Structure formats: C-alpha cells, structure tokens
Amino acid sequence: MSIDSTRFILLNTSHYGNIGATARAMKTMGFSDLVLVAPRFADALVHEDTVAMASGAADILVRARVVGSLAEALDGISYACATAMTPRDFGPATHAPRPLFAELARSEHRVAFVFGSERFGMANDDVYRCHACISIPTHPDYGSLNLAQAVQLLAYDWRQALGGFEVAPRVPDASLADGAQVQGLLGHWQQALTDIGFLDPAAPKKLMPRLNQLLNRAELSAEEVHILRGIARAIQRRG
Known part of the structure; x- marks a missing residue:
C-alpha cells in the first residue's frame, strides 16, 4: 500500500x-x-x-x-x-x-x-x-x-x-572496549585501591576477579574505560 x-x-x-x-x-x-x-x-x-x-x-x-x-x-x-x-x-x-x-x-x-x-x-x-x-x-x-x-x-x-518505520539511532553505537583495555583498567584500579589502603596486596582474596566479572557484564565502551581510569588517577592523586 x-x-x-x-x-x-x-x-x-x-x-x-x-x-x-x-x-x-x-x-x-x-x-x-x-x-x-x-x-x-x-x-x-x-x-x-x-x-x-x-x-x-x-x-x-x-x-x-x-x-x-x-x-x-x-x-x-x-x-x-x-x-x-x-x-x-x-x-x-x-x-x-x-x-x-x-x-x-x-x-x-x-x-x-x-x-x-x-x-x-x-x-x-x-x-x-x-x-x-x-x-x-x-x-x-x-x-x-x-x-x-x-x-x-x-x-x-x-x-x-502498515509496517511502521525503523527507529533511527541519534548517535553511533559506541565501540566496546577490548580485553586489553579492560585488563589495563583493572591493573590501574588495583594500584589505586592499594594506594588508598582498600586492597591489601598480600591478601587480595577475590576482589580483582570479582571486579573483572563486573566489568565483563557491564560491556564497557572504550570511552567508559577512559572515564574509569580517570577516576583511578584522581584517587591516586588524593591518596
């Protein structure tokens, strides 16, 4: 029609x-x-x-x-x-x-x-x-x-x-962070959490693997990884 x-x-x-x-x-x-x-x-x-x-x-x-x-x-x-x-x-x-x-x-x-x-x-x-x-x-x-x-x-x-119209995205889909970027973020967090005394390197228990699983579920974009690393840097400056 x-x-x-x-x-x-x-x-x-x-x-x-x-x-x-x-x-x-x-x-x-x-x-x-x-x-x-x-x-x-x-x-x-x-x-x-x-x-x-x-x-x-x-x-x-x-x-x-x-x-x-x-x-x-x-x-x-x-x-x-x-x-x-x-x-x-x-x-x-x-x-x-x-x-x-x-x-x-x-x-x-x-x-x-x-x-x-x-x-x-x-x-x-x-x-x-x-x-x-x-x-x-x-x-x-x-x-x-x-x-x-x-x-x-x-x-x-x-x-x-009659079939409707497709929803047109307003912004391009964000590019997901790759494994290397996520591991870099985890390493940065590990150091920042150690600097403020939240993480004891001698007895880390399951904290970092759990944070790793959290980040995997979140499916972070590359830009979000940069933001979270910026937060880690701010923590270290105040530590």
Missing part, C-alpha cells in the same frame, strides 16, 4: 491551528493526502497560524485540497472510517483502531479517515457515508481529544499497521 493511498479528511474545521497541526501529524507518519471539506475560513490552508502549527509540514498544506462536500472528498476512496464519539441509532459498526487497522492493512482498500468539526463533530449523514466508526480508547471519565491529537493517534496506529 503506497503512502498516498491514505487520505485524511477534515470536516468544517474552525481553527487554523488544528489544520496546521494535522499536517504536521500526517507528515511525521509519512502521509500526505489532506482534504478539507468546507472549512470555516476561506484562507484555512494559507493563514499564518496554520503554517506556524504545521512546523515544517507546509508541503502537506500546499498539496491539500478544499472541497464542498464529503462526497467530493471521498472520491477514489473505497473504505472510509468515521471518527465519531457519539453513538448513532444505526450506521456503521464501531471499532477500536488497532484490530480494524490490522485487517485493513491486509486489504487493497484505499482508506480515508474522516474527522468532524471541533464544535459539532460529525453529522449523522456524514457518519452514514462511512464504512466503519473508530473509537480511540480513552479513560472512561474523560475522552475529549483535540482534533489534531486524534489525527496523530490514528496516523501512528495506521502507520504501525
């Missing part, structure tokens, strides 16, 4: 910031197809507050479309998910995101997530156009989510269902 096979649809959005934050939420999860249905303001996609909240995801706003109805927004979509909190007398079944997404990810559907306005949510007729309702599991005493927060949660779960 390609990235652009998923569409995010915002109905009658009334806050610029939520549009920008939605673009940001989408981009962090690798999605780019955003459609606004009859937003409250004509400049919804270009207003400075929208762009500011997009925080680097302005390219999503540039490609986004504004249409007049949900029917237009669903053009080309084969499976639409409503995000409606209020139960309806009839209509599509309500699902938790993850079980539904696991099934959808194996299908050939082109999926859309439909979000209602901040003030009124989704109208019944809009819910009835959808194939499923999604309910984000929240604490039973308080289930109120900001629009952009809801987009982020569903975008994340949907991305995970």
Whole structure:
C-alpha cells in the first residue's frame, strides 16, 4: 500500500491551528493526502497560524485540497472510517483502531479517515457515508481529544499497521572496549585501591576477579574505560 493511498479528511474545521497541526501529524507518519471539506475560513490552508502549527509540514498544506462536500472528498476512496464519539441509532459498526487497522492493512482498500468539526463533530449523514466508526480508547471519565491529537493517534496506529518505520539511532553505537583495555583498567584500579589502603596486596582474596566479572557484564565502551581510569588517577592523586 503506497503512502498516498491514505487520505485524511477534515470536516468544517474552525481553527487554523488544528489544520496546521494535522499536517504536521500526517507528515511525521509519512502521509500526505489532506482534504478539507468546507472549512470555516476561506484562507484555512494559507493563514499564518496554520503554517506556524504545521512546523515544517507546509508541503502537506500546499498539496491539500478544499472541497464542498464529503462526497467530493471521498472520491477514489473505497473504505472510509468515521471518527465519531457519539453513538448513532444505526450506521456503521464501531471499532477500536488497532484490530480494524490490522485487517485493513491486509486489504487493497484505499482508506480515508474522516474527522468532524471541533464544535459539532460529525453529522449523522456524514457518519452514514462511512464504512466503519473508530473509537480511540480513552479513560472512561474523560475522552475529549483535540482534533489534531486524534489525527496523530490514528496516523501512528495506521502507520504501525502498515509496517511502521525503523527507529533511527541519534548517535553511533559506541565501540566496546577490548580485553586489553579492560585488563589495563583493572591493573590501574588495583594500584589505586592499594594506594588508598582498600586492597591489601598480600591478601587480595577475590576482589580483582570479582571486579573483572563486573566489568565483563557491564560491556564497557572504550570511552567508559577512559572515564574509569580517570577516576583511578584522581584517587591516586588524593591518596
């Protein structure tokens, strides 16, 4: 399933910031197809507050479309998910995101997530156009989510269902100290501990072998060996 096979649809959005934050939420999860249905303001996609909240995801706003109805927004979509909190007398079944997404990810559907306005949510007729309702599991005493927060949660779960992204390391893996470096550290410690009277060379017992095992379990990096030898030098200077 390609990235652009998923569409995010915002109905009658009334806050610029939520549009920008939605673009940001989408981009962090690798999605780019955003459609606004009859937003409250004509400049919804270009207003400075929208762009500011997009925080680097302005390219999503540039490609986004504004249409007049949900029917237009669903053009080309084969499976639409409503995000409606209020139960309806009839209509599509309500699902938790993850079980539904696991099934959808194996299908050939082109999926859309439909979000209602901040003030009124989704109208019944809009819910009835959808194939499923999604309910984000929240604490039973308080289930109120900001629009952009809801987009982020569903975008994340949907991305995970599609396979997710690898976590990119922020720093390179540290190089482990080799045996010679560890033995050099042990020798340095042995001398420092002797200098301060902690270790009696005439009766060392099992102290050094135990420290050797401790260091082996720690799997020290070369840099950590340098730090510990620096501590030993400081001990010797004060000894």
